[in-house]
Amino acid sequence: MSTAERKYAGDSAATRTLRRRGALIDVALTEMAENRWRTATVEALCRSAKLNKRYFYESFDGLDALADTVIESIAAEVAEAAVGGYVPLLDRPVREQARGAIAAVVDVLGDDPRKALVLLGGVPTTPVAHEKRTAVIAGLTAALIAHARTTHDLSLEQDSLASTAPAFVIGGTAQTILSWAGGDLSVTRDRLVEDITALWMMLERDATGLARSRLSGPTADPA
Secondary structure: OOHHHOEEOOEEHHHHHHHHHHHHHHHHHHHHHOOOHHHOOHHHHHHHHOOOHHHHHHOOOOHHHHHHHHHHHHHHHHHHHHHHHHHHHOOOOHHHHHHHHHHHHHHHHHHOHHHHHHHOOOOOOOHHHHHHHHHHHHHHHHHHHHHHHHHOOHHHHOOOHHHHHHHHHHHHHHHHHHHHHOOOOOOOHHHHHHHHHHHHHHHHHHHHHHHHHHHHOOOOOOO
């Protein structure tokens, strides 16, 4: 039996490595959410995770790699939740699809406010982490644009609102969820989901109408 296959206390070496990696990600998430990441050290993180320092480098090349992993793991969880929220509703009205996705994302970020703070920009981070976070938000915006093109007519796709509206939606939704997760917005989870859904649908209707009017141009006064 190889070293990788040997078990200790019932767990394989691979399982123990994943557990140590998870512990470091969790500790890093706390440090980032509480705005202590700029002063974080490998030694201090390992101490908090109750791990020997050598175990850090079995999973990460350095602190930037760990910060990237933290943000990527939250983003992947949010994306998976959003897809899982609306895909079962593809045969339902767009409003129900939107509500399903929003509810799933709110649950992920509301259950652990640290994730909202780190992913949505509630705390400052290193330049590397900021770039990663910006890329993640851009990816979410691109996904929303792609989805919008499957549910709207050609008029919106040909207008600049096809790009600006999703960016506005993602930014506004992120700030709203961040405020709620941080305790600055005193509404229930269900009300939050309903309010965001209503705002999404209002913007969708108005943006589509404005795009159509821009394409058709000014009309003559019948009087």
